[in-house]
Amino acid sequence: xxxxxxxxxxxxxxxxxxxxxxxxxxxxxxxxxxxxxxxxxxxxxxxxxxxxxxxxxxxxxxxxxxxxxxxxxxxxxxxxxxxxxxxxxxxxxxxxxxxxxxxxxxxxxxxxxxxxxxxxxxxxxxxxxxxxxxxxxxxxxxxxxxxxxxxxxxxxxxxxxxxxxxxxxxxxxxxxxxxxxxxxxxxxxxxxxxxxxxxxxxxxxxxxxxxxxxxxxxxxxxxxxxxxxxxxxxxxxxxxxxxxxxxxxxxxxxxxxxxxxxxxxxxxxxxxxxxxxxxxxxxxxxxxxxxxxxxxxxxxxxxxxxxx
Amino acid sequence: xxxxxxxxxxxxxxxxxxxxxxxxxxxxxxxxxxxxxxxxxxxxxxxxxxxxxxxxxxxxxxxxxxxxxxxxxxxxxxxxxxxxxxxxxxxxxxxxxxxxxxxxxxxxxxxxxxxxxxxxxxxxxxxxxxxxxxxxxxxxxxxxxxxxxxxxxxxxxxxxxxxxxxxxxxxxxxxxxxxxxxxxxxxxxxxxxxxxxxxxxxxxxxxxxxxxxxxxxxxxxxxxxxxxxxxxxxxxxxxxxxxxxxxxxxxxxxxxxxxxxxxxxxxxxxxxxxxxxxxxxxxxxxxxxxxxxxxxxxxxxxxxxxxx
Numbered sequence: 001x002x003x004x005x006x007x008x009x010x011x012x013x014x015x016x017x018x019x020x021x022x023x024x025x026x027x028x029x030x031x032x033x034x035x036x037x038x039x040x041x042x043x044x045x046x047x048x049x050x051x052x053x054x055x056x057x058x059x060x061x062x063x064x065x066x067x068x069x070x071x072x073x074x075x076x077x078x079x080x081x082x083x084x085x086x087x088x089x090x091x092x093x094x095x096x097x098x099x100x101x102x103x104x105x106x107x108x109x110x111x112x113x114x115x116x117x118x119x120x121x122x123x124x125x126x127x128x129x130x131x132x133x134x135x136x137x138x139x140x141x142x143x144x145x146x147x148x149x150x151x152x153x154x155x156x157x158x159x160x161x162x163x164x165x166x167x168x169x170x171x172x173x174x175x176x177x178x179x180x181x182x183x184x185x186x187x188x189x190x191x192x193x194x195x196x197x198x199x200x201x202x203x204x205x206x207x208x209x210x211x212x213x214x215x216x217x218x219x220x221x222x223x224x225x226x227x228x229x230x231x232x233x234x235x236x237x238x239x240x241x242x243x244x245x246x247x248x249x250x251x252x253x254x255x256x257x258x259x260x261x262x263x264x265x266x267x268x269x270x271x272x273x274x275x276x277x278x279x280x281x282x283x284x285x286x287x288x289x290x291x292x293x294x295x296x297x298x299x300x301x302x303x304x305x306x307x308x
Numbered sequence: 309x310x311x312x313x314x315x316x317x318x319x320x321x322x323x324x325x326x327x328x329x330x331x332x333x334x335x336x337x338x339x340x341x342x343x344x345x346x347x348x349x350x351x352x353x354x355x356x357x358x359x360x361x362x363x364x365x366x367x368x369x370x371x372x373x374x375x376x377x378x379x380x381x382x383x384x385x386x387x388x389x390x391x392x393x394x395x396x397x398x399x400x401x402x403x404x405x406x407x408x409x410x411x412x413x414x415x416x417x418x419x420x421x422x423x424x425x426x427x428x429x430x431x432x433x434x435x436x437x438x439x440x441x442x443x444x445x446x447x448x449x450x451x452x453x454x455x456x457x458x459x460x461x462x463x464x465x466x467x468x469x470x471x472x473x474x475x476x477x478x479x480x481x482x483x484x485x486x487x488x489x490x491x492x493x494x495x496x497x498x499x500x501x502x503x504x505x506x507x508x509x510x511x512x513x514x515x516x517x518x519x520x521x522x523x524x525x526x527x528x529x530x531x532x533x534x535x536x537x538x539x540x541x542x543x544x545x546x547x548x549x550x551x552x553x554x555x556x557x558x559x560x561x562x563x564x565x566x567x568x569x570x571x572x573x574x575x576x577x578x579x580x581x582x583x584x585x586x587x588x589x590x591x592x593x594x595x596x597x598x599x600x601x602x603x604x605x606x607x608x609x610x611x612x613x614x615x616x
Contacts, residue, residue: 037593051592051593053591053592060592062592182571183571183577184577242587246584249557249561249588250561250581253557253558253561253562254561254562254571263490263491263562269491269492270592270593273558273590274592276554276590277590278589278590278591279550279587279588279589280557280587280588280589280590281586281587281588282581282584282585282586282588283361283586284359284361284368284370284578284582285345285359285578
């Protein structure tokens with residue numbers, strides 16, 4: 001009889017397969033190749049980070065897999081559980097396997113994309129005290145083309161609907177709430193889907209859902225880059241892209257739980273911060289002129305909308 | 309008989325005077341002028357932010373005064389007190405007056421400088437439950453000239469010694485510990501002085517000390533910029549400066565308590581983030597070549613030294 005694979009093993013296989021698939025698709029579009037770093041973590045596990053820098057289409061593309069285990073401090077447990085200021089139980093064994101990617105195209109008309117899918121266990125391997133899936137994918141345009149946002153959301157809605165028709169509305173809203181730069185009163189981008197601590201049905205069903213989501217990334221994003229990558233642009237367009245990338249940095253360093261969790265639990269810094277843009281700008285009290293394309297992007301980021 | 313001024317009033321006068329003095333000195337060196345924004349805070353108080361952007365010497369120079377009051381949430385109290393995860397008493401009235409400045413020169417051979425001096429009260433105006441002074445000044449070179457670090461430290465040591473010979477060694481160490489980018493295992497720069505929650509003697513003595521420190525900023529920093537501002541540099545030097553500015557962003561957004569306090573208590577975002585560099589870069593897994601000037605800077609940032 002076949003021994004069933006544990007969820008740990010299934011998840012690791014899936015994220016490694018999707019890393020290959022996604023990197024191949026990006027390389028076909030870009031014409032340049034990823035470099036790979038395989039790293040190990042002292043406490044247990046490791047990962048494979050792939051980076052494409054100064055490509056033809058992508059200024060920076062990072063696609064990471066990590067499969068790590070060890071013991072979580074109080075602080076790490078709190079960050080993992082998404083709680084603040086509450087004392088965790090502390091020193092719990094944990095396991096996490098995930099795929100994480102951020103793509104920064106050169107062309108300011110092509111949006112940044114991010115995706116992350118992960119499986120998490122707390123407690124002993126044989127008898128985990130809790131487990132969950134988390135993840136999502138979202139789009140961050142500097143210049144907003146409605147059809148791009150609509151396409152990205154439609155692909156994700158179709159995937160969600162195949163598993164549960166309640167998923168898309170719930171995870172779309174969660175995404176808008178999560179990727180929010182509170183001090184700016186702006187969303188990071190036009191959203192997508194986001195979910196965390198998902199364990200409300202059997203793990204196999206959720207694994208199937210997360211797998212579908214990961215498979216949806218390329219069809220959701222690459223057609224957008226294909227149609228924007230050769231759009232002519234000016235230095236002013238590039239400038240606005242870099243100012244928006246500054247906001248991306250603000251979100252990732254101040255609010256993103258994955259970044260915070262990774263840095264606080266001694267993750268591999270270069271892999272975690274691979275998400276940061278190659279160049280970002282800040283300009284004091286900058287306001288795009290009324291009626292401009294830049295002002296329109298900002299306006300929509302200040303009040304998330306339904307794209308479907 | 310003369311009515312004595314409260315510490316609130318004395319501190320506000322001092323920081324406003326020092327803002328003028330410092331801006332005038334910078335304008336004389338740069339040849340360009342600051343713009344000024346006066347802002348008010350709904351809850352109470354306000355500030356004056358001054359910015360010089362794309363000057364002849366400074367790519368970005370921000371010199372802020374803020375004099376604010378209101379009510380602190382639990383979270384705000386924790387941040388102000390420098391405690392993490394401990395429940396604060398919450399909803400305390402507070403008052404804070406401070407001078408805060410960050411200067412980013414164009415020339416990569418000229419270091420970034422930061423200074424901040426503040427007075428804080430918790431509780432009712434007539435009977436504050438606690439009060440303290442905080443502040444310091446530190447230097448962040450991309451290229452390290454020992455004589456610059458030594459000069460900066462010497463000026464600050466002389467000021468400290470005039471008030472208490474125990475101050476410099478204590479505040480120098482505190483500075484090294486505070487401006488530490490834990491996830492990188494690097495100091496932000498070559499330090500200077502830093503102190504917080506200082507209330508171990510009468511407020512007048514501490515006010516005199518903090519005033520001396522603020523007055524020391526120009527003699528500590530400007531001679532360094534004067535001797536570096538016209539150094540010839542290459543695109544590679546500029547690139548290294550921008551990578552180091554990326555680290556500056558990491559520190560300010562992840563670790564700096566002042567930034568966190570400001571953003572969490574609804575401070576004026578543009579004034580708080582005036583500290584961020586105009587341009588910052590990130591490059592995956594970048595290592596300067598062995599024996600280079602860049603490698604030497606990094607080496608010293610990894611093991612803080614005594615400069616005097």
